[in-house]
Amino acid sequence: MSAQREVGIDRKRLEQSIDELGRIGATPRGGLTRVALTDEDKRGRDLMVRWMRDAGLRVSIDQMGNIFGERAGREPLPPVMMGSHIDSVPTGGKYDGQLGVLCGLETIRALDTHRIRTRHPVTLAIFTNEEGARFQPAMIASGVMAGKIALEDAYNVRDKDGIRLVDALERIGYLGSEPCVPRPLRAYLELHIEQGPFLEEEGRSVGVVDGIVGISWSRLSIHGVQDHAGPTPMRIRHDALVAAAEIVTGVRTIAKELGGDLVTTVGNLVVHPNIPNAIPGKITLSIDMRDPRDETLEVARRCLDAVVKAACEREGVRYELEHYWRVPFTPFAPDVVAAVERAATAVGAPFRHILSGAGHDAQYMAAIGPTGMIFVPSRDGRSHCEEEFTPMDDIEHGAATLFLAVLDLAERV
Ligand SMILES: [Zn+2]
Secondary structure (H helix, E strand, C coil), rough: CCCCHHHHCCHHHHHHHHHHCCCCECCCCCEECCCCCCCCEEEEEEEEHHHHHHCCCEEEEEECCEEEECCCCCCCCCCCEEEECCCCCCECCCCCHHHHHHHHHHHHHHHCCCCCCCCEEEEEEEECCCCCCCCCCCCCCHHHHCCCCCCCHHCEEEEEEECCCHHHHHHHCCCCCCCCCCCCCEEEEEEEEECCCHHCCCCCCCCEEEEEEEEEEEEEEECCEEEEHHHHCCHHCCCHHHHHHHHHHHHHHHHHHHHCEEEEEECCCCEEECCCCCEECHHHHHEEEECCCCCHHHHHHHHHHHHHHHHHHHHEEEEEEEEEEECCCECHHHHHHHHHHHHHHHHHHCEEEEEECCCHHHHHHCCCCCCCEEEEHHHHHHCCCCCCCCHHHHHHHHHHHHHHHHHHHCCCC
């Protein structure tokens, strides 16, 4: 028996929606450029709102442009909310974000098809500017909703052209009036692509996500002595880039030595004056470290202190190291995780438990109510690129899992 007949989602209808929304901002190489609060984002939102109204949802827009569509329940209880985002990075893919929104819409449509009236209401949410490609930080709108970012601060964030977020929201007609504040939730569930290789490597179509790893960000400035690349003998040099090079490999060694799930990255490095004939006098660089265990991140920070100190002493350069941002491990709610596992089992989807290495709106939503996520595989583990791809068989398993998990959660107290 096909999963579709068992659980009621319509694969063909879902596939058509993915194709149709994927055409808004489509790139010639099969990807998507639909950056937050651009004309493409507006067209994507307009289509989603139309589909949500066609499905009989009561649509509202909040002060951050988050879109909510509510389907009434049998009782006036807090809703089970499904959500994700439809903005993309430039030349991104057509699965990151929009797949979660469309599987949520398919869940609503399937409830209608089968004339199911759930006990709790079911809400579909679309969050503004999840990617942070245009306005930083990422996940700014769920952050405001969770009370972690002040509305005024979010409004005044500017893109690289100096346009304020609030003005961009108003321009596309999505500056809503509904307060952007925590609301009572039965549960929040987000389906998303894995963006890593594990599900595909193991031939599994569903990831039951247990939580989002902790993140530590540090910034480092190294002050060497800028001098001429010719007449300055090697023995008297204090080269900031030589120290930085040692630190870049040292940062990787931290992950290798501590092992486990720890990942460490130097992703940004700026060299001054960055010309061929001067010894680099100043370097700034970023260090991103992630692990599910907060203790490991603490140890990794101490290792980083030691690596930086040793490398800078060897080269005789000064430095400032600042650990300026830290997000602890976000565990998901055991009852939501259990509902996802039961659903995946009922669907017959090969699944495994997994952690998210990337941030999602679910991270902030977990501060508001019981939260969980469902992952589907990413081909070659790739995302944020035009090659991003998830096979339709896996999407069907993921969507059916979402449908059953929502049904399960929406019937319980
Ligand atoms: Zn995403």
